[in-house]
Amino acid sequence: MKEQIRKYFSRYVEFSNSEIDDIYSKLTFKTIQKKDYILKEGQVCKNNYFIINGLVRSFYIDNKGNEKITQFALENWWITNMESFINQTPSLSSIQALEKTQILIFNKEDIENLYVSIPKLERLFRIITENMLIAIQRRNDIYLQMKSKDRYDNLISYFPDFTQRVPQYMIASYLEITPEYLSELRKTN
Incomplete structure (x- = not known):
């Protein structure tokens, strides 16, 4: 360590x-x-x-x-x-x-x-x-202005294995979308 x-x-x-x-x-x-x-x-x-x-x-x-x-x-x-x-x-x-x-x-x-x-x-x-602070500002200024699909795509492009470790409903909460919509987004990728 x-x-x-x-x-x-x-x-x-x-x-x-x-x-x-x-x-x-x-x-x-x-x-x-x-x-x-x-x-x-x-x-x-x-x-x-x-x-x-x-x-x-x-x-x-x-x-x-x-x-x-x-x-x-x-x-x-x-x-x-x-x-x-x-x-x-x-x-x-x-x-x-x-x-x-x-x-x-x-x-x-x-x-x-x-x-x-x-x-x-x-x-x-x-x-x-x-x-x-830069990450928070990026999330507030840019990330939250993106369409839901773009937010999801951005998340999985930066942290590809992350989405395998976190329950989908938590990812949806973080992205500020419904779990149902997240499921639809995942089907299109």
């Missing part, structure tokens, strides 16, 4: 072996079983989570009682509830494992302390956050 973290970090910023050791010493490993929650709505998010392997989703329940999936995260992705994590307020969404998932947990207090002792880490997370 340490090597996986080193490779991931080096995509953005180079760290020395001792810096990686210091960072890694603050990470906690945990296995989450399928359907278990990493974070439940109403809890304060105290951690940032790195997916070693597995798959999770972030979702909320709308005022009609429907699940609205806002994000999926797979191997080598970070996930957290950013607002709750930064402001230490109750989360408005939940994070749940969709399959047995192994994560590394990075506690907020440890991250803040490491930012002081290893300033490059703050740069790393700034770059990661910028990439996340």
Whole structure:
């Protein structure tokens, strides 16, 4: 796992072996079983989570009682509830494992302390956050303006094996279409 973290970090910023050791010493490993929650709505998010392997989703329940999936995260992705994590307020969404998932947990207090002792880490997370914001903006500005078929085609072109790992009704929720319409789209591809 340490090597996986080193490779991931080096995509953005180079760290020395001792810096990686210091960072890694603050990470906690945990296995989450399928359907278990990493974070439940109403809890304060105290951690940032790195997916070693597995798959999770972030979702909320709308005022009609429907699940609205806002994000999926797979191997080598970070996930957290950013607002709750930064402001230490109750989360408005939940994070749940969709399959047995192994994560590394990075506690907020440890991250803040490491930012002081290893300033490059703050740069790393700034770059990661910028990439996340770009993805959110792309989804909001472009993705949601696409026709449903184009959204589906875009999803499967970027993440071809992803659609085999996620139940179709969840993909439909993420794409903001009905499961029935998704079924029709899949038949035409």
